[in-house]
Amino acid sequence: MAAEPADSAVDQAAEYPPELSRLPPGRHGLPREFVVHNQHERLIAGLAEAVAEKGFANTTIADITRHAAVSRRTFYEHFTSKDECFVKAYDTVMEQLRERVGEAYQAEDDWPHAIKAGIAAMLAFLATEPNLARLCMVEALVAGPIVVERYDAAIQSLVPYFRKGRKGRPREVLDRLSPTTEEALVGGMVSLVSRRIFAGRTEDLEQLLPDLVEFALTPYLGSAEAAKIAREG
Amino acid sequence: MSPRSPMRPPPGRQQLPREFIARHQRQRIINALAEEAAEKGYRAVTVADIVRRAGIARNTFYENFPSKEGCFLAAQEYAVEEALRRVVEAAGGVDSWQERVRAGLGSFLASVATEPALARACFVEALSAGPAAVERYEASLQAFVPLFRIGRKVSPQGGELPATLEETIVGGIFWILYQRIVAGETERIEELLPELIEFALTPYVGAEAARRTASEPPL
Numbered sequence: 001m002a003a004e005p006a007d008s009a010v011d012q013a014a015e016y017p018p019e020l021s022r023l024p025p026g027r028h029g030l031p032r033e034f035v036v037h038n039q040h041e042r043l044i045a046g047l048a049e050a051v052a053e054k055g056f057a058n059t060t061i062a063d064i065t066r067h068a069a070v071s072r073r074t075f076y077e078h079f080t081s082k083d084e085c086f087v088k089a090y091d092t093v094m095e096q097l098r099e100r101v102g103e104a105y106q107a108e109d110d111w112p113h114a115i116k117a118g119i120a121a122m123l124a125f126l127a128t129e130p131n132l133a134r135l136c137m138v139e140a141l142v143a144g145p146i147v148v149e150r151y152d153a154a155i156q157s158l159v160p161y162f163r164k165g166r167k168g169r170p171r172e173v174l175d176r177l178s179p180t181t182e183e184a185l186v187g188g189m190v191s192l193v194s195r196r197i198f199a200g201r202t203e204d205l206e207q208l209l210p211d212l213v214e215f216a217l218t219p220y221l222g223s224a225e226a227a228k229i230a231r232e233g
Numbered sequence: 234m235s236p237r238s239p240m241r242p243p244p245g246r247q248q249l250p251r252e253f254i255a256r257h258q259r260q261r262i263i264n265a266l267a268e269e270a271a272e273k274g275y276r277a278v279t280v281a282d283i284v285r286r287a288g289i290a291r292n293t294f295y296e297n298f299p300s301k302e303g304c305f306l307a308a309q310e311y312a313v314e315e316a317l318r319r320v321v322e323a324a325g326g327v328d329s330w331q332e333r334v335r336a337g338l339g340s341f342l343a344s345v346a347t348e349p350a351l352a353r354a355c356f357v358e359a360l361s362a363g364p365a366a367v368e369r370y371e372a373s374l375q376a377f378v379p380l381f382r383i384g385r386k387v388s389p390q391g392g393e394l395p396a397t398l399e400e401t402i403v404g405g406i407f408w409i410l411y412q413r414i415v416a417g418e419t420e421r422i423e424e425l426l427p428e429l430i431e432f433a434l435t436p437y438v439g440a441e442a443a444r445r446t447a448s449e450p451p452l
Contacts, residue, residue, distance in 0.1 A: 187404060
């Protein structure tokens with residue numbers, strides 16, 4: 001993004017940040033033109049790019065505005081600090097991620113396939129948006145306590161989806177589960193994914209799908225059934 | 234400094250060898266950093282905080298470590314070495330792999346419970362203490378992987394288990410510890426032992442065998 005910062009960002013249509021260009025029109029309920037010229041969105045995408053380049057600690061407001069192709073004054077019309085901009089960026093990305101994962105999950109008829117679809121959607125999103133992946137799973141941990149809290153809460157919010165796996169299971173399966181089963185499952189999976197992202201291996205993420213699905217489903221379905229679903233189609 | 238620390242001088246010695254003093258001092262500084270970081274967060278800690286807490290001169294700090302970051306990395310390294318040493322020791326006299334996991338995990342949780350500041354540094358603060366610290370975190374996770382990998386030999390599924398299984402198990406355990414430490418529940422960490430044993434063993438030996446091992450009375 002080599003555009004000069006402009007006082008009014010209106011005429012930058014051809015150079016809007018890549019993250020925005022991948023959003024289907026109408027996702028925000030707004031026409032694409034409006035989104036493109038929406039300074040707030042540009043700043044968020046600009047922050048994602050800047051942080052991907054230098055890490056949160058070394059990113060300056062000048063870096064953000066350069067990537068966003070807006071002026072410093074414009075930055076301060078929207079945010080009071082780099083930290084605040086990051087929180088907003090984090091929330092925005094997480095909302096997108098939740099939507100994609102939620103849609104994929106809801107589209108399936110049975111729980112095991114819903115889990116598989118949800119994990120697949122998450123991996124696909126992170127693999128195609130490496131900057132955003134890094135932002136929400138690596139940089140989030142160094143961006144201050146407010147973001148860390150949100151990060152923790154986001155991971156814990158996955159627990160209920162896995163807990164649904166208990167529904168309708170025979171007694172002997174339920175007896176083998178413990179209070180922390182879902183937490184450990186989610187923690188293990190997130191750890192694996194975030195460590196791949198930290199190592200810069202986002203292209204490898206989608207390959208993790210069969211392993212993650214087998215790991216997630218085994219406590220509820222047994223290893224044979226879990227492996228079958230994990231490795232099919 | 235916990236009473237189980239290996240740093241106490243043998244009784245009756247009049248003159249302490251230089252090496253002993255040096256190790257003791259390093260240890261003290263590491264503990265001071267861990268305690269300061271547990272209170273304020275790693276970012277906010279200064280070398281002045283550390284030397285005050287350790288009761289040493291600023292010079293002494295810099296004789297031992299190049300920087301706050303260097304001291305933190307040393308703390309992580311020390312913690313992992315100690316934990317591994319205790320795990321291997323605990324698992325030593327035991328026959329079956331499942332029993333070794335039980336003894337090892339038990340000793341690991343005990344380490345966390347007795348050194349809460351150091352545990353906080355390694356499991357919580359490390360993630361926001363810079364890329365070198367995160368790499369150390371990664372390395373410490375990987376250090377425990379081989380202990381679980383042995384389970385593939387006793388597992389009926391052996392070769393068909395997912396390649397990333399061990400990483401996911403250790404990652405899951407680390408996450409649970411992270412949550413409990415953040416919630417200030419370190420004294421109760423050893424209560425998690427049976428659940429964590431089940432979590433770790435089930436993929437290899439099945440839920441029933443895992444539960445049997447998990448519910449045996451403590452050694």
